Amino acid sequence: MNRLALALLISVGCLLPERVPAREISPEHALFSALLNTHVHDGLVDYRSLRQDQRLEAYIRQLRLTDPEALSGPERKAFFINAYNAFTLQLIVRHYPIESINELHLTGNLYIAHVLNKTVWQTHTFSIFNRDYTLDEIEHDILRPEFRDFRIHAAIVCASMSCPPLRNEAYTPERLDAQLDDQMRIWLSQPHKNRLENGVLYLSAIFDWFRADFEQDGHTLMSSIATYAPETWRSVITQTESTEIEIEFLDFDWSLNDWSASNR
Numbered sequence: 001m002n003r004l005a006l007a008l009l010i011s012v013g014c015l016l017p018e019r020v021p022a023r024e025i026s027p028e029h030a031l032f033s034a035l036l037n038t039h040v041h042d043g044l045v046d047y048r049s050l051r052q053d054q055r056l057e058a059y060i061r062q063l064r065l066t067d068p069e070a071l072s073g074p075e076r077k078a079f080f081i082n083a084y085n086a087f088t089l090q091l092i093v094r095h096y097p098i099e100s101i102n103e104l105h106l107t108g109n110l111y112i113a114h115v116l117n118k119t120v121w122q123t124h125t126f127s128i129f130n131r132d133y134t135l136d137e138i139e140h141d142i143l144r145p146e147f148r149d150f151r152i153h154a155a156i157v158c159a160s161m162s163c164p165p166l167r168n169e170a171y172t173p174e175r176l177d178a179q180l181d182d183q184m185r186i187w188l189s190q191p192h193k194n195r196l197e198n199g200v201l202y203l204s205a206i207f208d209w210f211r212a213d214f215e216q217d218g219h220t221l222m223s224s225i226a227t228y229a230p231e232t233w234r235s236v237i238t239q240t241e242s243t244e245i246e247i248e249f250l251d252f253d254w255s256l257n258d259w260s261a262s263n264r
Contacts, residue, residue, distance in 0.1 A: 028059070030170070032082055037169060044166070046258075047097075056086065056090060063128055077147050087135060101159045105118060150219075151183065154186075162251075203225075205251070222237050
């Protein structure tokens with residue numbers, strides 16, 4: 001190998017980020033947990049105080065230095081759930097104050113942006129180990145197809161009031177199943193998002209948009225919900241034929257999940 005080729009190899013090597021070994025991933029999630037515990041209240045985010053906290057950028061730097069291809073199973077799943085939520089928080093903080101994440105679409109209008117494939121989830125990119133990801137890619141190209149776990153919809157939060165509540169701790173490989181189960185129960189127990197009322201099951205629009213996820217692997221929407229539903233209406237679901245239960249999907253409230261705004 002001549003000196004020029006050797007110099008080029010050394011130069012390229014210097015440009016590559018240092019890989020964070022997989023065994024060091026979980027301790028770094030502790031930083032995100034501390035951040036969430038400080039700024040998340042009842043599933044809402046105090047963006048006003050979060051703007052002043054440098055721990056978010058510190059955690060995102062750790063995400064950027066981690067090679068997700070070195071992860072598998074629960075480690076990879078927890079990593080990308082946390083990445084989705086952390087990048088969403090960063091996106092909002094950088095544009096705060098805003099009334100809705102919909103203000104960040106290139107067109108400023110969700111419907112038009114969706115038709116043009118120019119939503120905020122498709123246009124804003126985030127770097128992980130020298131590769132750019134959109135939030136759309138993290139959700140639809142990684143989390144949903146790789147893991148086929150409908151509980152993910154209770155864990156990733158798009159910064160809106162009708163989203164599931166943001167958990168006030170990071171997801172970790174060791175506790176991931178228990179955390180996702182708990183998150184489904186919390187989400188279904190919030191009557192402004194999901195409820196059984198006068199014989200009608202009012203559900204989040206997320207169950208409509210991603211119904212196929214809740215019905216895969218032999219499940220039905222009702223059986224998936226019944227596992228985590230509040231006891232007060234679980235018996236109705238399990239004892240009644242699913243075809244006899246009237247379901248209405250609630251309008252989605254895209255206003256920002258801002259704890260500061262709700263407590264003014």
